[in-house]
Amino acid sequence: MAKPPARLAASPASVTPPLGAKPVPFLAAVGLGLALRFLVPIPAGITVQAWTLLSIFVSTIAGLVLEPLPVGAWAFLSVSTAIATKTLTFPAAFCAFTNDVIWLIVVSFFFARGFEKTGLGQRVATLFVKLFGKSTLGLAYGLSVAEALIAPAMPSTTARAGGIFMPIINSLSLSAGSKPNDPSRKKLGAFLVQSQLQGSVNSSAMFLTAAAQNLLCMKLAAEMGASIVPALCGLLLTPLLMYKLFPPEIKDTPEAPKLADERLVAMGPMSRDERIMLGTMAAAVCLWVAGDMLGISAVTTAMLGLCVLLGSGVLQWRECLAYPAAWDTLFWFAVLVGMSGQLNNLGVITHFASQVGNQLVAANLGWPAVFGLLNVAYYALHYMFASQTAHVGALYSAFLAMMLATGVPPVIAALSLGFMSNLFGSITHFGSGQAAVYYGAGYLTLKEVFSYGALMSVVNLTLWGVVGGAWWKVLGLF
Structure with a gap:
């Protein structure tokens, strides 16, 4: 009778990870x-x-x-x-579970599922490769330019991220073998997501109509031309910086446009489901653009679009139920928004903001120094917020008043805080609706979001302080 085989030592790869919380x-x-x-x-x-x-x-x-x-x-x-x-x-x-931005994010995930299921995402991604695909950096710049072109007409960064750009990025990544939640093969997807997340804050800051919080804090300012130069510099710099610091595995693809053209021919005409998906998205974009005039909110538009997809059979409800990324994001983002809102209601955030402001005013540093320090403090306090609009509603007026009290020119004070209200949207995965969308796609780790968010904070604050300051001087704002 043969002896039983000796027990083999378990390889490190075969060791079951510990269950439950990591102790340390x-x-x-x-x-x-x-x-x-x-x-x-x-x-x-x-x-x-x-x-x-x-x-x-x-x-x-x-x-x-x-x-x-x-x-x-x-x-x-x-x-x-x-x-x-x-x-x-x-x-x-649980009060934040009724927040419209959170449900806009959830529905955006279902839109992305429709893009993937119908094949429309693959078709759009292939067309994108045909136009910009000679290099990975070219793809990033193509997405950045598209974001800047769409931003003035589509006043919701969350809708742009979830309804348009994340489905395209996901399709581009999948076609290159870069999958979400797969650390060994996610570099292209992670690079494109990181580049788009960090770059989109400049598009939002460039135009008055590019983000909802702009309308809340910029009603008194018509000089949005003040943002053009620093925002364009940010849009041009961000993809290149991410390319150097967060490089994709594949960099040059000179044959990609030709192969993409051949793939488009092989795909043939659009299917019924693709046409419905495209028509639904086109109608949604039109309603997002005209929503203010018609009194239709961004989340209502998204919900109506999802109803069309469900009613036409493009999506099945069970497919929505089986999409864990959407429901997971709904829960953790709503919890953080709720906690952040209650901190504000209990006076914690305004207390710290006033303490910072009072110390700076008492130091009598002169308005340029106070201007810079208050903007940095306003920016850094966003780590305690899970909503850009909530941040503006809680702190914008207080910080503006502190600036005016120290002699900061009124227009530049109002404009700078408005710009900061967009730039801090990418410092965490919970700091804005679009950040939750990009993180929820599964291509980035929390460490990557926080570390590169902090790095780009330094870059953006320096860029907008130096280039923006020089441009504002040219415009005669101070």
Whole structure:
């Protein structure tokens, strides 16, 4: 009788990953929140409830960076802690689930599924390769130019990201073998997503009608030409910078346009489902452009479009139910938006903002120095917000008042804060609707989002401070 084979040592690749939370990141994230709550004195003017919520929020952000659990699971743990400790009531904790931007993101994921299923995404991506595909950098610049051209007519960065650009990027990536949630073969997709995420903030800052928060904070300013030069510099610099710092595996593809042309011929005419998908998207874009005049919001437009796709059979409801990225993003983004909103309601954010402003005003540094420092502080405080519009509503007026009190010229004060309200949209995966869309696609890790978001913060603040400052001087704004 043959002897049984000796037990083989398990290879590192075959070892089952640990179940549950990773102990060290878990303890670090929780410990940071506990230290803030019990070791740091509560500042005067802030309630115990508000300080406890801040400690839970800080622990939540730390967990998003350290990843002791998947993002959705960590958000669930955090919101459960807030409810269990009576820091938030159940309705307050989940109030953001009615936020229209969040549902716009969810529906955008379903639009992307329609692009992929019908083959329209592959057709558009192939056409894109035909026009710009001699190099990967050319693809990034093509997407950046398209974003800048569409931005003035489509006043929703989230709609542009989820309805147009992420489906195209996903199709381009899949055709090159770059898949989401696949660390070994995702470099092209990750590069295009990172380039588009970081570059889109310049498009939003360039035009008054390019983003919803612009209309909230820029009603008094007609000089949007002040953004043209620094925004164009940002659009030109960002793809190249990402190409150098976050390089794709494939760089030059000289034969790609010819192969793409041949592929388009092989695809033949558009199918019924492709035509319905294209018509639905065209109608949605028209409604997004004309929504303000017709009184139709961006999320209503997206919902109507999804109804057409479901009613025509292009998408099945079970396919929507089986799309985990959409529902996962709905949950963790809504939790963070809710927490951020409650921090603002409890006065935590405005307290810190006023403290910063008062210290700067008291220092009597002169208006140029105060101008720069207040813009940086306004920008950095976005780490505590999960919505650009909420940030503007909470802090724009206060920071504008502080600038005016120190002698900053009124127009440049109003404009600069408006520009910052767009530029900080890419510093985290929860800082804006488009960031949630791009992260939710699965091509970027949290470490990549936070690290490159911080890096591009330095680049953008320097670029807009130096180039923008010189351009504003030429325009005579100060």
